[in-house]
Amino acid sequence: xxxxxxxxxxxxxxxxxxxxxxxxxxxxxxxxxxxxxxxxxxxxxxxxxxxxxxxxxxxxxxxxxxxxxxxxxxxxxxxxxxxxxxxxxxxxxxxxxxxxxxxxxxxxxxxxxxxxxxxxxxxxxxxxxxxxxxxxxxxxxxxxxxxxxxxxxxxxxxxxxxxxxxxxxxxxxxxxxxxxxxxxxxxxxxxxxxxxxxxxxxxxxxxxxxxxxxxxxxxxxxxxxxxxxxxxxxxxxxxxxxxxxxxxxxxxxxxxxxxxxxxxxxxxxxxxxxxxxxxxxxxxxxxxxxxxxxxxxxxxxxxxxxxxxxxxxxxxxxxxxxxxxxxxxxxxxxxxxxxxxxxxxxxxxxxxxxxxxxxxxxxxxxxxxxxxxxxxxxxxxxxxxxxxxxxxxxxxxxxxxxxxxxxxxxxxxxxxxxxxxxxxxxxxxxxxxxxxxxxxxxxxxxxxxxxx
Amino acid sequence: xxxxxxxxxxxxxxxxxxxxxxxxxxxxxxxxxxxxxxxxxxxxxxxxxxxxxxxxxxxxxxxxxxxxxxxxxxxxxxxxxxxxxxxxxxxxxxxxxxxxxxxxxxxxxxxxxxxxxxxxxxxxxxxxxxxxxxxxxxxxxxxxxxxxxxxxxxxxxxxxxxxxxxxxxxxxxxxxxxxxxxxxxxxxxxxxxxxxxxxxxxxxxxxxxxxxxxxxxxxxxxxxxxxxxxxxxxxxxxxxxxxxxxxxxxxxxxxxxxxxxxxxxxxxxxxxxxxxxxxxxxxxxxxxxxxxxxxxxxxxxxxxxxxxxxxxxxxxxxxxxxxxxxxxxxxxxxxxxxxxxxxxxxxxxxxxxxxxxxxxxxxxxxxxxxxxxxxxxxxxxxxxxxxxxxxxxxxxxxxxxxxxxxxxxxxxxxxxxxxxxxxxxxxxxxxxxxxxxxxxxxxxxxxxxxxxxxxxxxxxxxxxxxxxxxxxxxxxxxxxxxxxxxxxxxxxxxxxxxxxxxxxxx
Numbered sequence: 001x002x003x004x005x006x007x008x009x010x011x012x013x014x015x016x017x018x019x020x021x022x023x024x025x026x027x028x029x030x031x032x033x034x035x036x037x038x039x040x041x042x043x044x045x046x047x048x049x050x051x052x053x054x055x056x057x058x059x060x061x062x063x064x065x066x067x068x069x070x071x072x073x074x075x076x077x078x079x080x081x082x083x084x085x086x087x088x089x090x091x092x093x094x095x096x097x098x099x100x101x102x103x104x105x106x107x108x109x110x111x112x113x114x115x116x117x118x119x120x121x122x123x124x125x126x127x128x129x130x131x132x133x134x135x136x137x138x139x140x141x142x143x144x145x146x147x148x149x150x151x152x153x154x155x156x157x158x159x160x161x162x163x164x165x166x167x168x169x170x171x172x173x174x175x176x177x178x179x180x181x182x183x184x185x186x187x188x189x190x191x192x193x194x195x196x197x198x199x200x201x202x203x204x205x206x207x208x209x210x211x212x213x214x215x216x217x218x219x220x221x222x223x224x225x226x227x228x229x230x231x232x233x234x235x236x237x238x239x240x241x242x243x244x245x246x247x248x249x250x251x252x253x254x255x256x257x258x259x260x261x262x263x264x265x266x267x268x269x270x271x272x273x274x275x276x277x278x279x280x281x282x283x284x285x286x287x288x289x290x291x292x293x294x295x296x297x298x299x300x301x302x303x304x305x306x307x308x309x310x311x312x313x314x315x316x317x318x319x320x321x322x323x324x325x326x327x328x329x330x331x332x333x334x335x336x337x338x339x340x341x342x343x344x345x346x347x348x349x350x351x352x353x354x355x356x357x358x359x360x361x362x363x364x365x366x367x368x369x370x371x372x373x374x375x376x377x378x379x380x381x382x383x384x385x386x387x388x389x390x391x392x393x394x395x396x397x398x399x400x401x402x403x404x405x406x407x408x409x410x411x412x413x414x415x416x417x418x419x420x421x422x423x424x425x426x427x428x429x430x431x432x433x434x435x436x437x438x439x440x441x442x443x444x445x446x447x448x449x450x451x452x
Numbered sequence: 453x454x455x456x457x458x459x460x461x462x463x464x465x466x467x468x469x470x471x472x473x474x475x476x477x478x479x480x481x482x483x484x485x486x487x488x489x490x491x492x493x494x495x496x497x498x499x500x501x502x503x504x505x506x507x508x509x510x511x512x513x514x515x516x517x518x519x520x521x522x523x524x525x526x527x528x529x530x531x532x533x534x535x536x537x538x539x540x541x542x543x544x545x546x547x548x549x550x551x552x553x554x555x556x557x558x559x560x561x562x563x564x565x566x567x568x569x570x571x572x573x574x575x576x577x578x579x580x581x582x583x584x585x586x587x588x589x590x591x592x593x594x595x596x597x598x599x600x601x602x603x604x605x606x607x608x609x610x611x612x613x614x615x616x617x618x619x620x621x622x623x624x625x626x627x628x629x630x631x632x633x634x635x636x637x638x639x640x641x642x643x644x645x646x647x648x649x650x651x652x653x654x655x656x657x658x659x660x661x662x663x664x665x666x667x668x669x670x671x672x673x674x675x676x677x678x679x680x681x682x683x684x685x686x687x688x689x690x691x692x693x694x695x696x697x698x699x700x701x702x703x704x705x706x707x708x709x710x711x712x713x714x715x716x717x718x719x720x721x722x723x724x725x726x727x728x729x730x731x732x733x734x735x736x737x738x739x740x741x742x743x744x745x746x747x748x749x750x751x752x753x754x755x756x757x758x759x760x761x762x763x764x765x766x767x768x769x770x771x772x773x774x775x776x777x778x779x780x781x782x783x784x785x786x787x788x789x790x791x792x793x794x795x796x797x798x799x800x801x802x803x804x805x806x807x808x809x810x811x812x813x814x815x816x817x818x819x820x821x822x823x824x825x826x827x828x829x830x831x832x833x834x835x836x837x838x839x840x841x842x843x844x845x846x847x848x849x850x851x852x853x854x855x856x857x858x859x860x861x862x863x864x865x866x867x868x869x870x871x872x873x874x875x876x877x878x879x880x881x882x883x884x885x886x887x888x889x890x891x892x893x894x895x896x897x898x899x900x901x902x903x904x905x906x907x908x909x910x911x912x913x914x915x916x917x918x919x920x921x922x923x924x925x926x927x928x929x930x931x932x933x934x935x936x937x938x939x940x941x942x943x944x945x946x947x948x949x950x951x952x953x954x955x956x957x958x
Binding site: 030031051053054055056090091092095098099100102103104105106107122124125126127128129130133134137150151152153154155157158159161162163164165166167168170225270271272273274303304305306307310311314315318321341343344370373374377378380381384385387388389 | 482483484485486487488489490491492493494517519520522523524562563566567570571572573574575590591592619622623625626627629630632633634635636741742743744746773774775783784785786787788789790810811812841842845846848849850852853856857858
């Protein structure tokens with residue numbers, strides 16, 4: 001993520017970016033997003049949804065390139081590159097994006113995930129043409145000098161320290177991917193590491209832009225206060241003129257082998273107050289049919305304080321200060337994760353046993369109709385909050401189009417999720433949460449090294 | 453759990469308040485950006501309100517599905533006191549009291565409360581802040597009456613069971629253990645003590661391990677009886693609900709809530725005078741295992757009701773935000789941090805101004821110097837209009853975005869109501885910001901935000917930056933993390949000695 005303001009008063013609201021499919025509840029009308037989709041002759045996909053409730057527009061540009069595409073020996077590069085996209089381009093000085101957004105009351109940012117890099121702006125709607133020009137300009141070509149590159153690389157190193165070195169459980173977030181995948185590039189954390197960031201060069205920037213930043217690898221999403229005809233004309237004027245390269249687009253096609261036996265790791269951190277336990281299972285792609293039942297199971301495990309993990313580990317047994325599950329499904333495959341940070345005086349194996357007991361329970365007993373309904377209501381409400389804003393709608397559309405491969409899923413997934421039954425949940429729990437598909441990580445205070 | 457690559461900053465979108473002048477920088481290159489079209493106008497929400505016979509103020513902000521809203525409501529019950537009324541030896545009492553509201557009532561256990569609200573697709577939260585305690589619900593609008601009934605129950609009938617008090621005490625202690633290990637959080641705890649000393653905003657809102665251990669059920673019940681009363685509370689409901697329906701619901705659920713016979717404790721602002729007696733400090737908390745240094749500049753600023761409020765906001769905006777001066781100098785020009793920002797926290801009494809950045813330990817002193825010099829520059833030279841105009845646009849746009857979700861709307865209206873300000877200030881916000889001039893900023897910075905009254909706090913590995921820091925600030929105090937005592941205004945554990953040069957040499 002390009003910018004992060006220290007949360008003095010919760011200024012930055014961070015939310016997990018995961019697959020979170022919505023559901024239509026019997027009582028609640030979830031408004032459908034009416035969008036138009038077309039593909040330009042140069043291959044750029046354009047999706048737009050008019051909404052005139054406020055005089056603002058949100059623009060998302062989804063590039064189908066992410067951390068899994070980091071060049072060999074350049075872990076963290078896709079994310080570093082995302083930062084560089086705010087420096088000088090053919091027609092813009094460094095930070096001009098901020099002049100065109102922040103300076104007129106708008107906002108911009110970007111994030112890099114495993115599979116995608118997404119740039120977004122929220123602007124007064126009279127600036128739409130200006131920003132379409134600007135997004136087209138940085139897609140057409142960068143013009144970065146070495147001084148800019150080196151200072152931004154230092155910023156990313158500080159981001160690494162702030163997000164992963166300073167916080168007590170930062171390193172655990174890196175360990176999850178490093179220990180969960182053996183072969184697929186998902187094993188390399190997207191933030192990279194200091195050595196490989198230091199090795200990155202301006203030449204790498206040029207090559208990466210040429211390889212991946214091309215119209216046939218981009219999806220433009222526009223949501224808000226615009227006129228469809230006018231938007232189409234501007235897109236034709238600024239985006240359609242960017243040529244499509246003749247070279248093929250490289251794609252990661254590495255297959256992660258199935259796990260055949262449980263793997264266990266114990267790691268230590270210098271600044272860890274209380275032990276943590278993480279358990280991961282390999283899971284299917286975000287676009288797979290099983291994603292729906294896994295999402296409902298996730299809500300049953302850790303959606304709210306009446307959820308099973310909170311009630312069991314935090315409330316009843318008081319083994320943990322937090323206990324959560326995550327459906328971390330990505331384009332090629334994913335993880336389902338369980339994590340607990342222990343309460344003081346408790347042992348990691350107690351927390352592990354309690355987490356696994358909740359898995360076993362979901363495998364052996366069907367959930368009640370009431371609990372199933374509660375999980376679905378929880379997901380509906382989350383979905384409604386997610387699409388309360390133009391930018392939320394644009395993000396949901398982009399995710400459906402690029403990660404799930406079909407923009408229509410922004411609307412149709414609601415119905416699929418609604419149909420999930422208790423036996424569907426039992427089936428996916430048995431299929432993915434097997435003993436041989438498990439990786440267990442204990443993350444402990446340095447003072448516990450040597451079995452203390 | 454925030455892995456960078458799997459996070460998305462969930463933001464609210466601009467409801468736009470257009471800035472009429474639209475500065476586009478001139479660029480002497482091949483192609484210039486197309487100019488903006490004419491700005492479009494917008495309508496702002498209009499809160500309506502009634503006061504019940506018992507004194508409870510009820511405020512409703514309609515944003516129904518028919519008018520572009522989502523089928524959601526948010527509601528907050530604000531009690532007009534929080535951590536500032538904690539007795540000195542019982543830091544964390546108001547927060548604990550508020551947090552316990554949702555942990556059991558006369559008729560519902562904690563798991564029953566969670567189960568009931570979550571079955572409705574809703575959530576409930578409660579906690580203490582400075583100047584207020586809040587319980588809030590968010591729910592799908594078709595379930596509003598059921599959710600509001602639970603909200604009323606937790607505010608009016610909490611049971612404060614011993615078992616729940618103990619559970620919360622243990623959880624709070626563990627959360628503090630985690631927070632104290634984070635340089636950024638620890639620096640903020642220390643900064644409060646440095647500015648406010650022993651005055652009511654000086655302690656930790658969550659309490660310290662020592663103060664949390666001292667709190668008894670009687671203390672909690674006493675605080676609840678004293679402050680949780682309809683003539684000291686405000687109910688705000690926003691979203692997909694008609695105002696008439698909301699008022700009827702409020703009357704039914706809160707109309708028979710009675711005030712105790714005792715009068716409310718009176719409030720008298722005394723911060724300005726008390727804080728003037730506290731000397732600024734340059735304080736290092738030496739934490740050799742810190743992965744980064746957290747640097748804070750802080751000083752007393754002003755009350756929410758101060759006539760200089762909008763001058764303060766605009767002044768802060770010159771410093772803060774992505775393109776504000778702090779981030780320009782520290783991140784964009786020098787690559788010293790992922791982000792530098794400042795905040796003007798206004799409260800019922802004088803609140804703090806705080807500027808902050810995290811950097812590698814080696815550059816801790818350099819960042820402290822930059823925070824200080826940027827604060828000083830505000831009063832030594834005027835801000836040019838080409839800089840000031842966009843910084844006002846940032847404020848106006850951000851305010852608009854904060855109103856776009858029902859939750860944000862309720863919070864903004866609540867903040868006005870809490871301090872007795874007119875709710876129409878929402879509609880005057882743009883004019884109030886636009887009315888601040890460059891000379892207002894310079895005068896405000898010179899008279900109310902001088903750098904000589906500012907303190908510096910750095911939490912980090914002192915061996916990496918202390919020598920350089922001493923060159924800029926000869927009066928540096930160093931406290932080893934193990935000797936830190938957040939219960940005392942001087943912050944040093946009794947009997948510990950000054951960590952001098954020798955202690956921190958690598």
